[in-house]
Amino acid sequence: MNVTAFKRRKEFGKTLASDIAHRMRSEIVSCGLKPGEVLKFDALRLSYGASFTTLREALTNLVAEGLVVAEEQRGFKVAPVSIADLIDLTRARILIDVDLIRRSIENGGDDWEIAVISSIHRLGIIEGRAVEDYADNPEWKVAHREFHESLVGACGSPTLLGIRQSLFERAERYRNISARLRPRPRDKVGEHRALMKAAIGRDADRACELIARHIQTTTDNVVKYASELFSDS
Amino acid sequence: MNVTAFKRRKEFGKTLASDIAHRMRSEIVSCGLKPGEVLKFDALRLSYGASFTTLREALTNLVAEGLVVAEEQRGFKVAPVSIADLIDLTRARILIDVDLIRRSIENGGDDWEIAVISSIHRLGIIEGRAVEDYADNPEWKVAHREFHESLVGACGSPTLLGIRQSLFERAERYRNISARLRPRPRDKVGEHRALMKAAIGRDADRACELIARHIQTTTDNVVKYASELFSDS
DNA sequence: CTGCCCTTGATTTTCGAAAATACTAGCTCT
DNA sequence: AGAGCTAGTATTTTCGAAAATCAAGGGCAG
Numbered sequence: 042m043n044v045t046a047f048k049r050r051k052e053f054g055k056t057l058a059s060d061i062a063h064r065m066r067s068e069i070v071s072c073g074l075k076p077g078e079v080l081k082f083d084a085l086r087l088s089y090g091a092s093f094t095t096l097r098e099a100l101t102n103l104v105a106e107g108l109v110v111a112e113e114q115r116g117f118k119v120a121p122v123s124i125a126d127l128i129d130l131t132r133a134r135i136l137i138d139v140d141l142i143r144r145s146i147e148n149g150g151d152d153w154e155i156a157v158i159s160s161i162h163r164l165g166i167i168e169g170r171a172v173e174d175y176a177d178n179p180e181w182k183v184a185h186r187e188f189h190e191s192l193v194g195a196c197g198s199p200t201l202l203g204i205r206q207s208l209f210e211r212a213e214r215y216r217n218i219s220a221r222l223r224p225r226p227r228d229k230v231g232e233h234r235a236l237m238k239a240a241i242g243r244d245a246d247r248a249c250e251l252i253a254r255h256i257q258t259t260t261d262n263v264v265k266y267a268s269e270l271f272s273d274s
Numbered sequence: 275m276n277v278t279a280f281k282r283r284k285e286f287g288k289t290l291a292s293d294i295a296h297r298m299r300s301e302i303v304s305c306g307l308k309p310g311e312v313l314k315f316d317a318l319r320l321s322y323g324a325s326f327t328t329l330r331e332a333l334t335n336l337v338a339e340g341l342v343v344a345e346e347q348r349g350f351k352v353a354p355v356s357i358a359d360l361i362d363l364t365r366a367r368i369l370i371d372v373d374l375i376r377r378s379i380e381n382g383g384d385d386w387e388i389a390v391i392s393s394i395h396r397l398g399i400i401e402g403r404a405v406e407d408y409a410d411n412p413e414w415k416v417a418h419r420e421f422h423e424s425l426v427g428a429c430g431s432p433t434l435l436g437i438r439q440s441l442f443e444r445a446e447r448y449r450n451i452s453a454r455l456r457p458r459p460r461d462k463v464g465e466h467r468a469l470m471k472a473a474i475g476r477d478a479d480r481a482c483e484l485i486a487r488h489i490q491t492t493t494d495n496v497v498k499y500a501s502e503l504f505s506d507s
Numbered sequence: 508c509t510g511c512c513c514t515t516g517a518t519t520t521t522c523g524a525a526a527a528t529a530c531t532a533g534c535t536c537t
Numbered sequence: 538a539g540a541g542c543t544a545g546t547a548t549t550t551t552c553g554a555a556a557a558t559c560a561a562g563g564g565c566a567g
Contacts, residue, residue, distance in 0.1 A: 081549090082549070082550095083548080091522090092522045093549085094327045098330060113292065113549095136369065137369070140369050201362075201365075201369075314517095314518075315518075316517095324551080324552090325551060327552070347520080347558060348558095348559075349518070
């Protein structure tokens with residue numbers, strides 16, 4: 042007889058802790074959990090229905106990703122946002138993305154080209170469906186992330202890919218903050234297409250310049266439209 | 275009356291978990307815990323005298339640093355070593371260190387110069403005391419780490435500094451592996467001094483070239499003398 | 508004899524209570 | 538009145554047992 046009838050539902054990952062980490066990550070990135078907010082275990086226990094220990098493990102993982110900060114013996118809080126942090130983050134992301142795209146262009150074979158083309162194609166379909174504010178669409182966010190991941194997918198550096206992913210997620214929170222205030226979304230379609238063309242055309246210098254500007258422009262927009270929300274104004 | 279009489283001894287950090295993480299980190303880096311070794315909780319409980327939960331938290335932290343790998347539902351093991359990993363790591367370290375040294379040279383003020391000079395001076399004193407195999411000396415390792423940290427200390431990027439520290443630690447394990455096999459330690463005194471001079475003299479291009487070569491040379495030596503120890507030989 | 512399923516044992520993961528620590532407020536002494 | 542101490546409360550951290558999951562060995566059908 043099957044004993045898994047009462048098994049807890051685990052949507053992402055095999056363990057409850059990784060599932061909760063996933064949910065909290067979404068909440069933090071979408072600012073459902075506000076920057077700087079203190080995370081008390083009793084409250085979290087109610088929200089997520091897990092015990093101290095399990096929550097603690099989930100939080101520890103998020104600390105490693107920079108979405109939560111821990112002060113020993115004084116609990117956890119959602120990582121605050123600030124212009125200084127955004128600028129720091131942006132510079133780190135440009136440094137790493139530029140290097141990884143260059144390496145991908147050097148190493149990438151047929152599979153890589155196919156992945157890049159298919160991911161930008163998917164992005165185009167989603168953008169075509171809802172021309173207005175596609176950037177708020179969660180589906181677009183996934184496709185957007187996957188396009189950028191495909192560009193660096195052939196770099197051959199697991200270490201930097203892991204770091205890149207974590208920085209991308211931290212940046213996503215800033216993108217979400219600015220999306221609420223920005224008058225209308227910037228049109229990124231052209232930028233993405235140019236990036237794809239430079240990558241497939243093996244024009245490394247141009248691709249690097251484009252990705253650097255792409256990341257920097259997004260940050261500049263965030264600063265422009267959301268700076269009053271930040272603690273260091 | 276003071277109630278701390280029975281307080282557990284915590285050498286590093288305030289919590290037991292961070293203390294244990296610190297001890298395990300040392301053990302892994304020094305290969306007292308061998309690469310690839312599976313870490314069973316029952317065994318760890320005996321070695322470190324802590325409970326499941328506390329050990330789990332310590333391990334989770336080490337996973338984030340890349341010194342331990344976790345397979346969900348299948349436990350933890352010490353991160354394996356391989357030439358591929360070492361090469362990947364080296365390339366990442368060069369990318370980041372080069373950038374951070376350049377920025378430090380741009381931003382660094384008097385305090386930075388003083389920190390660089392004082393840390394290389396301390397390194398020189400230790401090297402002078404035991405001319406032979408100073409690289410095995412734990413005191414030298416600390417001074418060596420602090421010298422390299424001082425070089426990038428004025429970069430102004432907390433994010434990349436944190437990443438840099440974690441990569442440095444991962445690399446230290448490879449340095450330790452090769453130290454046991456290497457006929458005699460390479461003479462790094464001159465390299466460090468040249469680095470210091472280029473940094474203080476604000477010659478960014480030269481400092482970047484020197485640091486890149488410094489890191490690359492160390493890796494080349496590890497590969498040369500220890501490659502047969504690695505799984506991917 | 509071979510392959511599949513189920514039981515059994517080992518190991519990890521989760522839980523909530525108990526201990527340790529930090530914070531708050533009220534009191535005393537100067 | 539103000540500073541420093543003390544007791545009480547809130548919160549985090551740690552523990553070991555209990556539940557869930559995985560891995561291996563034995564029995565049964567084909």
